[in-house]
Amino acid sequence: MEKQTRLDKETARAYFRARRSERPAEERLRAGTAFAQQVLDGLRQLKIPAGTTVPAYLSVGSEPSTRTLLPALEDAGYDVVVPICEPGYRLSWARWYTGVELARSPRAWVDEPVGERFGPEIMAGLPLLLIPGLAVDSAGNRMGQGGGYYDRFLASLPAGADRTKIVGLFYSDEVVPSGTFEFTTLDAPLDGVVTPDGWTWFSSRTVRNTV
Secondary structure (H helix, E strand, O other), X not given: OOOOOOEOHHXXXXXXXXXXXXXXHHHHHHHHHHHHHHHXXXXXXXXXXXXXXXXXXXXXXXXXXXXXXXXXXXXXXXXXXXXXXXXXXXXXEEEEOOOOOEEEOOOOOOEEEOOOEEOHHXXXXXXXXXXXXXXXXXXXXXXXXXXXXXXXXXXXXXXXXXXXXXXXXXXXXXXXXXOOEOOOOOOOOOOEEEEOXXXXXXXXXXXXXXX
């Protein structure tokens, strides 16, 4: 892909989805293990203690896998919540734990925990939120799947210096140069990303590698 070419959203989504579908199963498996280790290492370096709630997601298909990450978070003593797709393209959250009952969402091709649901208030005081996406550019602009669930949810969170930091999980080659794809003011930007190679934080639209 030429760095100078800005892809419209439809073209960009098709491009990144196709790349994911072509990713070998062995590579996905290795990446899933690496995601778990990188997230745990990052939480330790960020001094986020066990017992903290960590919002994440149940991966599906070719998404960066959380099948190793979620049990690893649980084993390390973190409380895990994952999203529930609600009417009006809204998100609520439910607790995830090993053995939790899952049911297919009536609104999306994902499984969701059966149990109590929580609104945005569950994010109060949490240090970070792990979310999926198709790609992110070097300024932190995220390309999502197009449903708008996360953008609506993230817009509902309080602003301020102590707000929850938004961190995406991506394969390393899905972190692309700024200007690769189009975005709008409705697309919620990320504070950072985790790839199988490590963490990257975005500050004032400038990349800063830390963890």
